[in-house]
Amino acid sequence: MSTQKDRAPAAAGSGLNDDIGEQKRLDLYRSQVRLREAEQRAFDLFLQNLVKGTSHLSLGQEAIASGFAEAMVKGDLSFCTYRGHAHTLARGVPVEKVLGELMQRDNGLMRGKGGSMHLTSEEHGVMGSYAIIGAHLPIACGAAWRAQYKGDKDVSVCFFGDGTTNIGAFHEALNFAVVWKLPVVFVCENNLYMEYTPIGDVTAVEHPAADRASAYGLERIIIDGNDADVVYRTAQKAFAKARAGEGPSLIEAMTYRHSGHSRADPAKYRPEGELEKWKERDPIKIYRERLKQFGVSDETIDAIHADVMKEVDDATEACKAAPNPPLDILTTDVYADGGWAWRN
């Protein structure tokens, strides 16, 4: 069994023209900052009672969403979970559309019909956020089957948490994807907790995804999910394999969520000091250091932050001013004819 444990490049500081390059590094940084600020704003709006329903934040996990999204090209498809704000934003969906949906306004991505857990933007390749654990792994297989059948070169990328590895659909999908040699990439974001329970307490193996890989003839891949460069390189490799017709990959990215499972969870079950330890490995902090090692100026970095804050601030104001959804959308789009008629 081979183990791939990518680390930050040893050549850090050696110049701007390594395999990733300055422009992509700036994009990776901008993306992570954008996810962070948008979700931080979502949390602030929740405290003001302007974000309704539930919400599950990815604060601290941004490098995975940004690293994969930056490695995708137009046409590649993302399948996300209820913790899907970051993955949706990372594919280029405007902050206003996401905040609008969280605030259940008419300017939201689905005009309030889906909510935080079901963000979908097919024009950006975001093929849905799935709130029934495991459901989207087989669905991603189906999208990959279409690509295989039609000779399309897109890759289906399916993100899920560590808890998902213990549900049947995970195992059905992995076997299915390998047997059919599908161009699908499964990404387990291991943030160490299945909702409120340490994943190790409820899982037979140490690495909930990677330690199952050999059961399906897949490589055991565990990466540092807080280093966007590592994530980006891993994604590129898995996508190349998929596009070459060489089948699926299963990647376990180690990370940590800075907040609780959902907005209702203060995360008091975490041992003292754990959060602080992981905040030292905050992906944005790591990446800012990286940029500076590569000689990127503070002015350039600050300008990225200013741009992002403007988008988030403008989005917030637009959402606050947006009307509620009109009642006439209640009965639209139940069926493909646009309506809800079930009888004549």
Add this chain to the structure above:
Amino acid sequence: MAEITYRDAVARGIAQEMARDPDVVFLGEDVAKAGGVFKATVGLYEQFGPLRVRDTPISEQAILGAAMGAAMTGLKPIAEIMFSDFFAVCFDYIANEFPKSRYMSNGQTKCPLVVRTGNGAGSRFGAQHSQSVENWCMMIPGLKVVAPSTPLDVIGLLAAAVRDPDPVIFLEHKSLYAIKGEVPDGEILDTLGTAKIVRPGKDCTIVALALMVSRALAAAETLKNEHGIDAEVIDVRSLVPLDTRTILASVAKTNRLFTVEENPRLCGWGAEIVSIVADEAFYDLDGPPVRITTPHIPLPAADLLEDIVLPTPERIVDTVRRSLGS
């Protein structure tokens, strides 16, 4: 015109649609090389090849999930779930994923697929391989639900289901696979959401589905010949969309309503029809609507026991005759 079996009609319907549209693909357990456990898909693998007719593992969630992902992104999959009882192990897709994705995404997500399945009793398979699950499916907004009773309807409704832009549950009755019927040559295409008056009559309306249609027709013959009761029999064919116009018009004419349902009694499809008639045609009725159903029990395996619990022509005759007071 040729006489073919209901099972051959399944293969012919799939073949007709696969030949017409290269986006139609077919997957399920034992459906390709083996031709299906009910031999309803024989010849498709040979005709359309391994890329379009694919055997799967025993992974019902993977089958339906893959069908959905393919449907969302441009194909028109037909998925087979061998026995409808197995819907229970992949019900997330039937209840949560197929029917709600379009609505939740405000119309972005499409899901044009068909789930074919062997439904119903009569094979002495016991409680987990014999159920009639049409009521499980009918209650979910966003699904369409079809259950043909003849070889001709199998082809025409299957074609309509494949071409329909919504997810369609297509319930084939296991006890009908061997029956024969006349079908014309050439393309056959029917319309979802249309009930059919299969026997006109004036004294009462008997509404039935799938295997129960032939039993209702047999009962109607006895009612006419032995009791002078002229029953109109309606094959519902499609539970969603539901052709309530045909049913309401029939009740307006006959003034009495009977439903014959194979599903267990509670929340069976007939309850919805009775409710609609009670709401909208109460003053057309000369007596209470009556439901003839399988009782609210799991299905037994033994032939004697299974035969007793399903509605029979004799039970239909007896119920109608006593209700009409003749």
